[in-house]
Amino acid sequence: MNAQNKPELRELSYAEAIREAMDIALEDDPSVLLMGEDIGVYGGAFQVTGDLVDKYGTDRVLDTPISELGGAGVAVGAALTGLKPIFEFQFSDFAALAMEQIVNQAAKVRFMLGGSVSVPLVMRFPAGSGTGAAAQHSQSIEAWLGHVPGLKVVQPSTPEDAKGLLLAAVADPDPVMIFEHKILYKMKGHVPEGYYTTPIGKAAVRRAGKDVTIVATSIMVHKAMETAEKLSADGIDAEVIDLRTVRPMDRDTVLDSVRKTGRLVCVYEGVKTLGVGAEISAMVAESDAFDFLDAPIVRLGGAECPIPYNPELEKAVVPQVPDISAAVRDVVQGRV
Amino acid sequence: MPESTQDTNLPYAIRAYSAERLRDALKKMYLVRKFEEGAEDSYMRGLIHGTMHLSIGQEASAIGSTMGLTDEDKITSTHRGHGHCVGKGADLGKMFAEFFGKETGYCKGRGGSMHIADPSKGNLGANGIVGGGLPIAVGAALSAKRLGTGAVTVCFFGDGANNEGAFHEALNMAAVWKLPVVFVCENNKYGMSTSTERSTAVKNIAERAAAYAMPGVTVDGNDFSAVTEAVDAAVARARAGDGPSLVENVTYRWRGHSKSDRNRYRTKDEINEWMGRDPIPAMAKLLMDHHIVTEDDVAAIEAEAEGIIKDAIEFATSGPDPKVEEVIRDVYTPEATA
Ligand SMILES: Cc1ncc(C[n+]2csc(CCOP(=O)(O)OP(=O)(O)O)c2C)c(N)n1
Ligand SMILES: [Mg+2]
Numbered sequence: 001m002n003a004q005n006k007p008e009l010r011e012l013s014y015a016e017a018i019r020e021a022m023d024i025a026l027e028d029d030p031s032v033l034l035m036g037e038d039i040g041v042y043g044g045a046f047q048v049t050g051d052l053v054d055k056y057g058t059d060r061v062l063d064t065p066i067s068e069l070g071g072a073g074v075a076v077g078a079a080l081t082g083l084k085p086i087f088e089f090q091f092s093d094f095a096a097l098a099m100e101q102i103v104n105q106a107a108k109v110r111f112m113l114g115g116s117v118s119v120p121l122v123m124r125f126p127a128g129s130g131t132g133a134a135a136q137h138s139q140s141i142e143a144w145l146g147h148v149p150g151l152k153v154v155q156p157s158t159p160e161d162a163k164g165l166l167l168a169a170v171a172d173p174d175p176v177m178i179f180e181h182k183i184l185y186k187m188k189g190h191v192p193e194g195y196y197t198t199p200i201g202k203a204a205v206r207r208a209g210k211d212v213t214i215v216a217t218s219i220m221v222h223k224a225m226e227t228a229e230k231l232s233a234d235g236i237d238a239e240v241i242d243l244r245t246v247r248p249m250d251r252d253t254v255l256d257s258v259r260k261t262g263r264l265v266c267v268y269e270g271v272k273t274l275g276v277g278a279e280i281s282a283m284v285a286e287s288d289a290f291d292f293l294d295a296p297i298v299r300l301g302g303a304e305c306p307i308p309y310n311p312e313l314e315k316a317v318v319p320q321v322p323d324i325s326a327a328v329r330d331v332v333q334g335r336v
Numbered sequence: 337m338p339e340s341t342q343d344t345n346l347p348y349a350i351r352a353y354s355a356e357r358l359r360d361a362l363k364k365m366y367l368v369r370k371f372e373e374g375a376e377d378s379y380m381r382g383l384i385h386g387t388m389h390l391s392i393g394q395e396a397s398a399i400g401s402t403m404g405l406t407d408e409d410k411i412t413s414t415h416r417g418h419g420h421c422v423g424k425g426a427d428l429g430k431m432f433a434e435f436f437g438k439e440t441g442y443c444k445g446r447g448g449s450m451h452i453a454d455p456s457k458g459n460l461g462a463n464g465i466v467g468g469g470l471p472i473a474v475g476a477a478l479s480a481k482r483l484g485t486g487a488v489t490v491c492f493f494g495d496g497a498n499n500e501g502a503f504h505e506a507l508n509m510a511a512v513w514k515l516p517v518v519f520v521c522e523n524n525k526y527g528m529s530t531s532t533e534r535s536t537a538v539k540n541i542a543e544r545a546a547a548y549a550m551p552g553v554t555v556d557g558n559d560f561s562a563v564t565e566a567v568d569a570a571v572a573r574a575r576a577g578d579g580p581s582l583v584e585n586v587t588y589r590w591r592g593h594s595k596s597d598r599n600r601y602r603t604k605d606e607i608n609e610w611m612g613r614d615p616i617p618a619m620a621k622l623l624m625d626h627h628i629v630t631e632d633d634v635a636a637i638e639a640e641a642e643g644i645i646k647d648a649i650e651f652a653t654s655g656p657d658p659k660v661e662e663v664i665r666d667v668y669t670p671e672a673t674a
Contacts, residue, residue, distance in 0.1 A: 038530060040529070041600050042529035042597075042601060043598075045528075063529075066466050066496040097465070097500070131385075131386065134450060134464065136451075136464030137464055304667065308658075309386065309447055310448075310657065311385050312657060312658075316663060
């Protein structure tokens with residue numbers, strides 16, 4: 001995130017970082033294959049797979065028909081029997097068509113079979129609002145999948161983590177669901193060369209601070225960082241935690257921070273009610289960190305409605321910097 | 337509904353429809369074309385955000401397939417649905433207003449291009465989910481049958497949608513329950529970048545009908561008369577209580593899939609060949625050949641369509657924006673939450 005200070009560091013976009021991770025995985029392991037709609041010659045709806053088909057051919061960069069349920073199920077079956085599919089949904093919203101295979105099959109088969117099999121499956125979900133694509137192409141549904149034991153759910157917010165978490169997901173024997181924010185695809189940042197992994201289940205402290213903890217996910221990490229910089233001018237010192245993994249959640253990093261700052265604001269794009277912030281809040285409320293709280297916990301999440309088309313409405317239904325700023329001020333200044 | 341029958345040597349559309357209806361159909365084809373050109377232009381000028389799916393080149397399929405429908409009849413449409421809206425009698429101003437995200441748009445600015453609907457005219461809406469409309473159309477046909485309305489539902493979907501499970505489940509139920517629904521596949525040869533050869537086990541989508549024991553026909557989707565002949569026959573069968581049919585209109589989209597398409601999966605030659613089979617001049621020629629319009633009439637109809645589009649854009653741009661405070665207004669029905 002601080003690549004600007006070190007110009008010698010190599011920068012890639014978030015999309016390029018994901019592509020590089022897939023390239024490394026395909027290169028290193030012949031059992032890896034990419035599956036999805038229009039990921040071959042088209043390069044993917046968001047140009048994430050790009051030209052990988054030219055390097056690996058149509059057998060390993062496999063365009064599926066428009067068949068999300070079947071395609072996901074084929075990926076589950078292949079994962080059960082020796083392949084390691086990386087399955088791209090064109091939009092995360094279309095996971096709704098494949099929930100059967102994701103939730104009833106991929107997530108549960110190992111458990112149901114008494115641990116005798118594994119499902120080394122990676123699914124990639126372009127998610128989030130901000131593109132004007134309206135209600136069926138803009139959702140943030142990580143909490144749906146985060147509710148399912150058997151799945152691991154990650155939300156990289158930087159190019160470096162997008163690559164590292166994807167490579168960690170490929171190395172993981174269990175199904176890992178990766179939510180990629182569409183607005184981040186073009187974001188540039190430092191990405192180390194070669195193979196490395198970012199640990200699943202580990203949050204990152206993006207900015208240390210003493211007055212308030214902001215736990216954010218995905219694109220909200222950047223909005224939280226911007227807010228923190230603004231507030232620091234007014235003497236409010238916010239700590240920003242990038243949750244990175246929704247399931248399993250990094251309890252220690254969050255609780256340690258809350259014990260230090262005594263205040264918690266959760267910021268996420270998914271619908272506020274029953275969302276990721278509810279779990280973070282409950283985690284704190286159920287622990288000794290609760291005793292350190294000097295103010296009520298505040299959650300900022302998506303409005304209780306589908307994502308609207310009109311650009312002003314679209315902006316209004318997800319937290320923006322002024323909303324975060326106001327909430328953090330209120331928490332710090334005892335107005336909650 | 338088709339009106340007259342005369343000389344069987346004449347093309348079906350000429351036999352079945354009055355001169356007035358045919359002139360109106362030509363006008364609607366121009367309206368679809370010019371609406372989409374206007375939308376594209378607005379997009380290029382940064383007036384519209386999001387994406388859009390243009391049906392330029394497919395106008396005969398949309399207008400021909402809706403020709404025999406009344407306002408009581410229903411349609412379900414797709415992401416590429418502007419033509420279906422116009423065919424079902426939509427107001428162009430309200431369509432543009434939706435594009436511009438205005439409160440005066442069909443969806444009050446909530447839906448955008450991919451969700452335009454007009455339930456008052458039987459248009460149950462475009463859909464952002466490929467295949468999403470297929471079972472919904474079957475549900476509308478179930479209503480019509482149970483409620484005895486006599487309405488028929490025309491269900492539009494693309495070649496790509498025929499590989500969704502929803503397609504197969506929908507056709508099976510429609511057939512088992514003998515419902516008044518007509519499945520109209522607009523086969524433009526590609527689902528995004530994926531050709532039917534690479535995605536679909538059968539050569540013609542209409543062959544799928546056999547698996548669900550319903551009639552299936554493939555027609556030239558750029559030939560207005562051929563489209564109306566096939567769809568009207570299927571609608572008549574549905575109205576008579578004889579159950580569903582599948583009609584496949586073979587056509588071609590001239591533009592990219594959406595605004596992000598590099599067109600790497602098809603050749604310039606292929607695009608040019610299909611642009612040579614423009615359904616609109618073909619329709620104009622059909623009407624001129626049968627002395628329904630003169631060349632001057634065609635020019636006048638085109639100019640009239642242009643005028644309507646100009647007014648529509650003006651109506652749309654001058655409309656109010658939705659109020660941010662009201663964004664959650666339509667999530668639930670007011671009586672239910674009170
Ligand atoms: C369930 C679902 N999967 C994928 C998409 C993305 N998508 C939108 S349109 C489209 C192609 C549809 O092809 P087809 O049905 O042939 O219609 P056409 O675009 O050619 O009119 C795809 C893949 C979607 N909107 N919904
Ligand atoms: Mg198609």
